[in-house]
Amino acid sequence: MKYTAKKIVLMLVTMILVSFLTYTAFELVSGDPAQAMLGTEATPARLAALREELGLNRPFLIRYFSWLGGLFTGNLGVSFSYKLPVWQLIAPKIEVTLWLCLISFILITVISLPLGIWSYRRSGKIWDFMHTAFNQLCMAIPPFFIGILLSWGFGIVLRVFTPGNLPDLHAHFFDAIRYLFFAAVCLAIPRSAMTVRMMRSTVIGEMEQAYVRTAISRGNDRRAVLTRHVLKNSLVPVVTFLGQTMAELIGGSIVVEQVFGIPGLGRFLVASISNRDYPVVQAIVVILAFWVVLTGTAADLVNQRIDPRLRLEGKR
Amino acid sequence: MLEIKDLHVKFHNRDREAVSGVSLTIEDGEILGLVGESGSGKTVTAMSIAGLLPRKQCRTSGEVLFEGYNLLTADRKILRSLQGKKIGVVFQEPMSAMDPLMRVGEQVGECLRIHTDLTKEERRERVLKSLEEVDLPDPESVYTKYPHELSGGMLQRAMIAAAIVIRPSLLLLDEPTTALDVTIQAQILELLKRLNKDLGISMLFISHNLNVVRKICRRVAVMQRGELVETGSTEQVFFHPEHPYTKHLIESIPTRDKRKENA
Amino acid sequence: MKKHYNGYLIAGLIISGIIIIMTIIGMFWTPYSPTAMSGAAKLQAPSLAHLFGTDNFGRDIFSRVLKGAGTTLTIAVATVAIGAFFGTLIGANTGYFGGIVDDILMRLNDAVTAFPSILLALLIISLTGTGKKYNVILALGIVFIPSFARLMRTTYASYRNANYIISARLMGAGSGRIMMIHILPNTVRVLLPALTIGFNNAVLAEASMSFLGIGVAPPDASLGYMLSDAQGMFSVAPWYAVCTGLVIILLVFGVGLIGAGMQKQGSGVN
Numbered sequence: 001m002k003y004t005a006k007k008i009v010l011m012l013v014t015m016i017l018v019s020f021l022t023y024t025a026f027e028l029v030s031g032d033p034a035q036a037m038l039g040t041e042a043t044p045a046r047l048a049a050l051r052e053e054l055g056l057n058r059p060f061l062i063r064y065f066s067w068l069g070g071l072f073t074g075n076l077g078v079s080f081s082y083k084l085p086v087w088q089l090i091a092p093k094i095e096v097t098l099w100l101c102l103i104s105f106i107l108i109t110v111i112s113l114p115l116g117i118w119s120y121r122r123s124g125k126i127w128d129f130m131h132t133a134f135n136q137l138c139m140a141i142p143p144f145f146i147g148i149l150l151s152w153g154f155g156i157v158l159r160v161f162t163p164g165n166l167p168d169l170h171a172h173f174f175d176a177i178r179y180l181f182f183a184a185v186c187l188a189i190p191r192s193a194m195t196v197r198m199m200r201s202t203v204i205g206e207m208e209q210a211y212v213r214t215a216i217s218r219g220n221d222r223r224a225v226l227t228r229h230v231l232k233n234s235l236v237p238v239v240t241f242l243g244q245t246m247a248e249l250i251g252g253s254i255v256v257e258q259v260f261g262i263p264g265l266g267r268f269l270v271a272s273i274s275n276r277d278y279p280v281v282q283a284i285v286v287i288l289a290f291w292v293v294l295t296g297t298a299a300d301l302v303n304q305r306i307d308p309r310l311r312l313e314g315k316r
Numbered sequence: 317m318l319e320i321k322d323l324h325v326k327f328h329n330r331d332r333e334a335v336s337g338v339s340l341t342i343e344d345g346e347i348l349g350l351v352g353e354s355g356s357g358k359t360v361t362a363m364s365i366a367g368l369l370p371r372k373q374c375r376t377s378g379e380v381l382f383e384g385y386n387l388l389t390a391d392r393k394i395l396r397s398l399q400g401k402k403i404g405v406v407f408q409e410p411m412s413a414m415d416p417l418m419r420v421g422e423q424v425g426e427c428l429r430i431h432t433d434l435t436k437e438e439r440r441e442r443v444l445k446s447l448e449e450v451d452l453p454d455p456e457s458v459y460t461k462y463p464h465e466l467s468g469g470m471l472q473r474a475m476i477a478a479a480i481v482i483r484p485s486l487l488l489l490d491e492p493t494t495a496l497d498v499t500i501q502a503q504i505l506e507l508l509k510r511l512n513k514d515l516g517i518s519m520l521f522i523s524h525n526l527n528v529v530r531k532i533c534r535r536v537a538v539m540q541r542g543e544l545v546e547t548g549s550t551e552q553v554f555f556h557p558e559h560p561y562t563k564h565l566i567e568s569i570p571t572r573d574k575r576k577e578n579a
Numbered sequence: 580m581k582k583h584y585n586g587y588l589i590a591g592l593i594i595s596g597i598i599i600i601m602t603i604i605g606m607f608w609t610p611y612s613p614t615a616m617s618g619a620a621k622l623q624a625p626s627l628a629h630l631f632g633t634d635n636f637g638r639d640i641f642s643r644v645l646k647g648a649g650t651t652l653t654i655a656v657a658t659v660a661i662g663a664f665f666g667t668l669i670g671a672n673t674g675y676f677g678g679i680v681d682d683i684l685m686r687l688n689d690a691v692t693a694f695p696s697i698l699l700a701l702l703i704i705s706l707t708g709t710g711k712k713y714n715v716i717l718a719l720g721i722v723f724i725p726s727f728a729r730l731m732r733t734t735y736a737s738y739r740n741a742n743y744i745i746s747a748r749l750m751g752a753g754s755g756r757i758m759m760i761h762i763l764p765n766t767v768r769v770l771l772p773a774l775t776i777g778f779n780n781a782v783l784a785e786a787s788m789s790f791l792g793i794g795v796a797p798p799d800a801s802l803g804y805m806l807s808d809a810q811g812m813f814s815v816a817p818w819y820a821v822c823t824g825l826v827i828i829l830l831v832f833g834v835g836l837i838g839a840g841m842q843k844q845g846s847g848v849n
Contacts, residue, residue, distance in 0.1 A: 013686070014686075014689050014690055014693055017686065017687070017689075017690040018690050018693050018694070021690060021691075022702070025702070025706055026706070028706075029706045129586065129587075132587065132836075132839050133590075133836070136832055136835035136836050136839060137828070137832050139779075139831070139835060140779070140827075140828045140829075140830075140831035140832035140835055141824075141828055142783055142786055142787065142790075142803075142806075142824070142827055142828075144786075144787065144790050144806065145806065145820075145824040145827070145828070148806065148809070148810045148813060148820050148824070149820075152813045152814070152817075156813075156814060209412065210407060210409060210412040210413045211412065211413055211414055211415040211416070213368055213407070213413070214405070214407060214413045214414065214415070214475075215415065215426075216367075216368060216399070217366050217367075217368055217399055217400065217403075217404075217405040218399060218400035218426050218427050218430060218478070219396045219397065219398075219399035219400035219401060219427065219430045219431060220396075220426070220430060221392075221396055224430070228418075229415050229418070232417050232418075233415070233416065233417055247693075247695050248695060250695050250698065251695025251696060251697040251698055252695075252697070254697055254698065254701070254787075254791070255697070255787045255790060255791060258790070258791055259790075259810065269701065270701070270791050270792070270793060273701060273704065273705040273709065273793055274709065274792065274793065276705075278705075281702075281705050285694070285698060285701075285702050288694075288695070288698055289693045289694050289698070292693050292694070292695060293693045296693075306417065307416075307417055308417070308462045308464070308465075309416065309462070309464050
């Protein structure tokens, strides 16, 4: 319980730190939002009025906290380029990106966990070499390169989906998922390779532990040693890794959305960076970072359920 | 009850045989001591009895006869039916020999789960009884504890409880007291003696410490570099050692008198 | 044991060596001018005259790839150098001295690593301005500092109370001397594989950013930028994307093998 509370406090501290750093950074470079919205032709009177309206005359810390509060109430300011509330612009895009990452995450788990267990049995020299080489190869392929090939092969040649035209998630759910599936595959390939590798080395490492010998000495067969003892002990680093995977997927989605023309957060972020639409960039960056912190904490809490030793000491 | 005939074990990645030509018998109900410095092959001998030698990584010859089977060549299924049920093992470091993520009670009852059809409740009863037999205070709470919540001495008792819960006929003890404090060491030795007497379990007690062996065994075998150099009653080996290595071992035991001599 | 694992190192050195040597040659000489257009030689498939074919302006893709790989390589090396240098500096000091500075910096480190690396790089780029090579180096360099700092911190912390360090301290060696002469050589074993991983991440990150159009912009052309260019003409000139992509893959694959080889050799020695 204490551990849980500690982790959550730590998470909140990190979130505040992250958002504060981001907010400050943008405050420093973005200049005057009123000027940005009205353009250089604006009269001083109109500028002053808008500044008052946007609350720019308030002290920095007050503005930061009201903006932070806006993250939860949906009041994140107004986009420079669209002149629309930021939240209204990004809310539908969050859903798209979330689905993309979720499908990819499921793919990674479904592919790599069984493969990791399977591959630990094949630990001879030749297997070891093939395994490492294949792994390095998978990690060397940029997701957007596979993306180019897949979107051409399945989109243009086979016409499984129409690149650049994501079906509506609510009206045509399965069509949309099919579209997102190919993008998710690109994201999943390098990360699956990494997961298999870390899974394999973890299981091999656990197999050398003394408790495995004890388990065998009691008459457990190979399968029972694996399922009853080794897998549970291998789980902690794997869960941590899967937590980080969520973070990596968020990063990877930015690029893959571009390749497949998926109107998600990442693609909007890139466009907004090019347009110098700071309120949008700021909001998206912080939302993505919060998501990362959240999944990391979730992984820690899951691990604490698995390994009772983590409950004792707050530190890892 | 157990007979080892001319056992040879050679690991592929070593030049020298780990065990070369060991013949030994363990009589019904006795505690046989197996002494030697580290690397003398005593643990490998025990592992070949327990069926824990990685068969792919070593070559064996000779016979280890137990209940009519040669454990070196027996089918894995037969081996597994003996492991835990007829032959229990207690290892040196209780902290690492226990699965850190499984409750102690469940680990103690593991042999029952594998080898019997008892229900969960019946198993629990047996485990609690076994924990009591090894003098653990408050078995109910030990049952639900994780290994890291117990001290080394308590864990070793739990390991012994796990080994005897199903009443094996042979218990292999691989340096069971080496990692423990001297006072706890003495308590564990007493416990083992009592279990041997009350339950009639035969034991193979491995140690590099002759003093410990003298306290618990009536018969002792001495190993050096994979070979058996001397076997006999404890008294005989101790007071009239025949082999120079045994003499050397006995001389190296620090006693009060010797320290005086040196001073 | 040792002999066997060298296989990774050798294979990695050969693969990445070829690409790196070609790239370095490409910095000084290319078969065609990478910017020379030719109406007669538009969209040609790979041939002896044009190894990787030509693009829609008739430019020789092989020459462009050589040039682009040069940009990518420069950025990756510079980025890793920045990350490793400052990371080591920060990690060594916090790990060796510990204390409250260590706590604060590690908290900050947590906050920074909350951003996926590409997101952090985008954030910094959006603050400094897009399309300039040096901004890309700066952004990615900053992104790589925390991971190196963390690695070096644990390494230095583990040596802080080693017996030979304590004895050096008792003999009157200053902290700076201990960190530089007594500990730094010991970190090479963990630092070298980390450098290869960092290099690969830098190549892939730069490629991603340029692909997104917020990394390197013309007249500089990196491999990532060329890939985004190539995606648009995949149906008419698939060789463009495939050849450019293969160069990235082989480079990262080769360096990755070197890292794997070093790691295995390191664990074999110990």
